[in-house]
Amino acid sequence: MDKIVLEIERYSPEKDRKPHIETYExxxxxxxxVLDALNYIKDKLDGSLxxxxxxxxxxxxxxxxxxxxxxxxxxxxxxxxxxxxxxxxRIQPLRYFPVIRDLVTEISDFMMKLKxxxxxxIRENGAQPERExxxxxxxxxxxxxxxxxxNCTLCYAACPVVGLDKDFVGPAAxxxxxxxxxxxxxxxxxRRGAILEHPEGIWGCTFVGECTRVCPKHxxxxxxxxxxxxxxxVNWLKSFVxxxxxxxxxxxxxxxxx
Amino acid sequence: xxxxxxxxFYWTLFSAGGVVAALFIPAxxxxxxxxxxxxxxxxxxxxxxxxxxxxPIVRMFLFLLCSLSLxxxxxxxxxxxxxxxQMKHLNEVIFTLCYGGAVLGTVVxxxxxxxxx
Amino acid sequence: xxxxxxxxxxxxxxxxxxxxxxRWYRERVSTYWWLQQKGYLKFVLREISSVFVAVFVVVTLxxxxxxxxxxxxxxxxxxxxxxxxALSINxxxxxxxxxxxxxxxxxxxxxxxPIKLRGRKLPAALIATSNFAxxxxxxxxxxxxxxx
Numbered sequence: 001m002d003k004i005v006l007e008i009e010r011y012s013p014e015k016d017r018k019p020h021i022e023t024y025e026x027x028x029x030x031x032x033x034v035l036d037a038l039n040y041i042k043d044k045l046d047g048s049l050x051x052x053x054x055x056x057x058x059x060x061x062x063x064x065x066x067x068x069x070x071x072x073x074x075x076x077x078x079x080x081x082x083x084x085x086x087x088x089x090r091i092q093p094l095r096y097f098p099v100i101r102d103l104v105t106e107i108s109d110f111m112m113k114l115k116x117x118x119x120x121x122i123r124e125n126g127a128q129p130e131r132e133x134x135x136x137x138x139x140x141x142x143x144x145x146x147x148x149x150x151n152c153t154l155c156y157a158a159c160p161v162v163g164l165d166k167d168f169v170g171p172a173a174x175x176x177x178x179x180x181x182x183x184x185x186x187x188x189x190x191r192r193g194a195i196l197e198h199p200e201g202i203w204g205c206t207f208v209g210e211c212t213r214v215c216p217k218h219x220x221x222x223x224x225x226x227x228x229x230x231x232x233x234v235n236w237l238k239s240f241v242x243x244x245x246x247x248x249x250x251x252x253x254x255x256x257x258x
Numbered sequence: 259x260x261x262x263x264x265x266x267f268y269w270t271l272f273s274a275g276g277v278v279a280a281l282f283i284p285a286x287x288x289x290x291x292x293x294x295x296x297x298x299x300x301x302x303x304x305x306x307x308x309x310x311x312x313x314p315i316v317r318m319f320l321f322l323l324c325s326l327s328l329x330x331x332x333x334x335x336x337x338x339x340x341x342x343x344q345m346k347h348l349n350e351v352i353f354t355l356c357y358g359g360a361v362l363g364t365v366v367x368x369x370x371x372x373x374x375x
Numbered sequence: 376x377x378x379x380x381x382x383x384x385x386x387x388x389x390x391x392x393x394x395x396x397x398r399w400y401r402e403r404v405s406t407y408w409w410l411q412q413k414g415y416l417k418f419v420l421r422e423i424s425s426v427f428v429a430v431f432v433v434v435t436l437x438x439x440x441x442x443x444x445x446x447x448x449x450x451x452x453x454x455x456x457x458x459x460x461a462l463s464i465n466x467x468x469x470x471x472x473x474x475x476x477x478x479x480x481x482x483x484x485x486x487x488x489p490i491k492l493r494g495r496k497l498p499a500a501l502i503a504t505s506n507f508a509x510x511x512x513x514x515x516x517x518x519x520x521x522x523x
């Protein structure tokens with residue numbers, strides 16, 4: 001039975017000032033993913049290891065971690081890809097987030113940013129609709145890719161601007177804002193625009209593109225942000241050339257949505 | 259607040275500059291600053307170049323090429339300093355130096371092409 | 376069990392830990408973050424290419440000035456172009472400017488909203504290829520105008 005060594009970054013707030021690496025030897029089974037190895041460690045080697053996981057099939061977004069420096073879903077990363085004679089797998093918590101314990105990160109900042117962009121259908125008059133909204137397959141196609149986001153925050157671990165600027169809203173939040181902006185049933189683009197067309201919103205992005213590269217659901221958040229920038233620029237130009245009938249009137253501060 | 263809503267303007271200039279720089283600069287650079295000095299191609303005569311440069315459409319092209327490329331640099335370099343060197347606290351200074359430089363270059367370019375009569 | 380009892384039985388605790396809120400660990404982002412990954416390095420090189428775009432503009436402004444002043448000034452400028460310093464600057468600039476062009480046209484399809492032709496989205500490769508083709512055509516036109 002092949003074995004592989006896992007180097008796991010451990011951090012206990014009771015004892016440690018900073019994280020340290022502990023090594024564990026784990027058997028390699030052909031179908032095993034990194035999450036299986038972590039479960040093996042917790043079951044048989046060290047029950048104190050803390051980490052998040054749930055669906056084990058790449059849809060809940062809980063098990064994101066850094067595997068050899070790359071943000072990955074550990075339920076979708078095969079051990080055999082790393083098990084080449086003597087190679088070690090380094091597992092660390094997702095980058096650019098505070099660490100609560102071991103591999104568990106503090107994501108309330110992300111949750112706050114997500115809520116800030118109002119990721120829900122906004123209707124102008126706010127009344128309950130009389131019947132369901134109809135949507136053609138072409139209209140669905142306009143936003144479908146951005147709706148695949150599972151909030152796993154791998155893109156936040158990949159984006160250097162997230163690490164460098166605490167206020168930057170981040171790739172997933174902007175992609176989700178676009179998911180609703182492009183939805184034919186939604187009428188809230190202006191309100192989201194007022195929040196996102198800021199240096200901490202879309203303008204903070206410098207199109208590094210790492211977010212798209214690491215996204216396990218192929219959402220292409222980088223594309224979403226750049227398309228948003230283009231749209232915002234066109235709207236800005238229109239507001240100069242055709243100042244009447246602008247889409248982007250700020251609707252005051254009625255909806256701060258904390 | 260004013261800075262935020264104007265960011266779209268700077269980004270538009272950056273994009274336009276990026277397209278112009280991507281399309282025109284490589285050929286111009288290779289031709290004038292490498293091929294001709296190294297003698298890979300026949301050196302065009304001064305009269306021919308002067309004649310080209312005095313055509314209004316060429317003057318407009320040269321002006322736009324220089325100006326937009328500089329604004330492309332200003333925007334990108336500004337963000338490189340913010341992120342790469344983490345100099346965000348020098349916000350105002352960086353902004354002024356970058357766009358100020360681009361404006362200066364634009365003025366010089368305008369002056370030069372204007373005088374090609 | 377009251378909090379007080381728990382505290383006397385607890386093992387030696389680091390002073391920064393309180394029973395009710397553990398200290399989170401926050402890693403400082405290194406000044407050399409851009410060296411830690413291939414993707415980051417490629418990004419920073421792409422951004423640095425803008426400096427060489429500016430260098431090109433400066434050289435071109437000198438060229439136009441020399442051209443404007445007369446054949447002697449232009450000859451002087453040509454002479455400068457042949458110096459090792461000028462050639463090094465320009466060759467390095469060319470490398471970075473071409474890098475800018477390639478990276479720009481490769482990401483352009485991602486940055487524009489999908490264009491639909493007869494109900495199907497235009498493939499990214501087509502948009503990128505068209506841009507590169509336009510690049511070749513434009514370069515050819517410049518060369519022809521100058522060298523004829």
